[in-house]
Amino acid sequence: MTSIPDLNPPPRILMGPGPVGVDPRVLRAMSMPMLGQFDPAFTAYMNETMALYRELYRTTNKWTFLVDGSARAGVEMLLVSLISPGDKVLVPVFGRFGHLLAEISRRCRGEVVEMAREWGTVFTAAEIEAAIKQHKPKVLALVHGDTSTTMAQPLDGIGDICRKHDVILYSDATATLGGMDVSVDALELDAVSAGLQKCLSGPPGSSPVTVNERVTDIIARRRHVEAGIRPPGFVEGNGPIIQSNYFDLGMLMDYWGESRLNHHTEATSMLYAAREAARIVLAEGLDACFARHRRAITALTAGLAAMGLKLFGDQAHKMPNVTGVVIPDQVDGDGVRRMMLEDFGIEIGTSFGPLHGRIWRIGTMGYVCRKENVLLCLGALEAALRRYGFKASPGAGVDAALAAYR
Numbered sequence: 001m002t003s004i005p006d007l008n009p010p011p012r013i014l015m016g017p018g019p020v021g022v023d024p025r026v027l028r029a030m031s032m033p034m035l036g037q038f039d040p041a042f043t044a045y046m047n048e049t050m051a052l053y054r055e056l057y058r059t060t061n062k063w064t065f066l067v068d069g070s071a072r073a074g075v076e077m078l079l080v081s082l083i084s085p086g087d088k089v090l091v092p093v094f095g096r097f098g099h100l101l102a103e104i105s106r107r108c109r110g111e112v113v114e115m116a117r118e119w120g121t122v123f124t125a126a127e128i129e130a131a132i133k134q135h136k137p138k139v140l141a142l143v144h145g146d147t148s149t150t151m152a153q154p155l156d157g158i159g160d161i162c163r164k165h166d167v168i169l170y171s172d173a174t175a176t177l178g179g180m181d182v183s184v185d186a187l188e189l190d191a192v193s194a195g196l197q198k199c200l201s202g203p204p205g206s207s208p209v210t211v212n213e214r215v216t217d218i219i220a221r222r223r224h225v226e227a228g229i230r231p232p233g234f235v236e237g238n239g240p241i242i243q244s245n246y247f248d249l250g251m252l253m254d255y256w257g258e259s260r261l262n263h264h265t266e267a268t269s270m271l272y273a274a275r276e277a278a279r280i281v282l283a284e285g286l287d288a289c290f291a292r293h294r295r296a297i298t299a300l301t302a303g304l305a306a307m308g309l310k311l312f313g314d315q316a317h318k319m320p321n322v323t324g325v326v327i328p329d330q331v332d333g334d335g336v337r338r339m340m341l342e343d344f345g346i347e348i349g350t351s352f353g354p355l356h357g358r359i360w361r362i363g364t365m366g367y368v369c370r371k372e373n374v375l376l377c378l379g380a381l382e383a384a385l386r387r388y389g390f391k392a393s394p395g396a397g398v399d400a401a402l403a404a405y406r
């Protein structure tokens with residue numbers, strides 16, 4: 001007999017940089033019964049999921065599907081499939097996740113050139129174009145919203161620049177899909193990946209990706225099928241084999257496409273979650289969902305300002321779903337976070353690297369992006385700040401946020 005008690009997580013309001021609270025409808029979808037992976041009912045769900053994510057990504061890309069694993073599974077699948085050893089990859093780094101893209105690209109044996117920028121700022125299209133002209137990369141790997149700094153890199157015009165210079169544009173939209181416009185076709189993004197656990201209100205564990213023909217042309221030259229399932233007459237690509245089996249985009253296309261060649265066993269419950277998460281956002285309407293995120297951030301930032309707090313970074317390029325707050329001098333940032341968690345059940349985050357202990361990050365994403373949570377968070381933060389010696393005028397934050405909502 002085990003002495004370990006049943007699983008009973010404490011109720012929390014997750015207002016950090018992700019994961020955030022999961023929509024109960026997604027949890028319900030995850031409790032649905034298993035199906036065999038080639039059951040026509042299940043393959044129909046796979047096709048529906050592809051169609052839903054085409055709408056979320058605003059793309060007609062046929063190859064829009066899920067990679068099993070957290071958001072970095074999608075990042076890694078795209079980079080390892082795109083980058084052959086020796087390929088040059090340009091990575092503009094404006095936060096922790098730019099470093100991640102550079103790191104993964106190096107592991108793919110890419111020749112990586114990093115552009116550096118002070119955290120809290122973003123790059124201009126002109127700076128990126130100048131670096132492309134100088135380094136002539138095959139791939140530009142660009143984070144859209146970097147949750148570590150709360151900055152959103154504008155993507156307008158970058159796709160056009162990449163086409164002009166024959167560069168493949170990959171963007172990491174983990175933290176923005178569903179909260180900000182990621183119009184893949186209009187922005188001419190060639191490959192994009194995301195995660196469920198932020199604005200899509202799902203659990204971590206599935207990464208929706210999309211790629212266009214510029215990418216599938218590259219993959220055609222690297223095509224490979226495992227010996228045990230290789231169809232008669234199959235001809236391998238004459239390019240270098242993709243270094244990963246699990247993350248081989250060509251083999252994933254064979255699994256998700258008409259040929260339905262067996263690859264991994266699709267994570268059934270995660271597919272149910274991803275399908276329901278996308279359905280919920282589209283039922284609300286993408287533009288309505290973006291507007292809800294903008295309203296929350298307007299109220300939250302009004303409240304923070306009224307409490308006498310300073311926001312972090314270039315506010316013109318702030319993400320509309322995560323807010324960086326400078327921890328006031330002499331305030332114990334971890335103490336404030338601990339009190340918010342223990343006394344109010346609200347989680348907010350700190351950050352990484354140079355920003356660790358310097359900023360808090362407050363997420364208003366997906367299912368938790370609601371007026372009542374914004375107000376509760378401000379009230380709790382005010383109480384915790386006063387406890388730690390920072391004199392926020394009582395009620396000012398909540399009043400300002402309420403006024404902004406009105």
Ligand SMILES: Cc1ncc(COP(=O)(O)O)c(C=O)c1O
Pocket residue numbers: 017018070071072073075097143145146147148172173174175195204
């Ligand atoms: C921009 C960005 N990229 C990638 C990741 C990695 O996602 P995961 O932890 O789901 O693998 C995150 C996670 O916060 C992120 O914010």
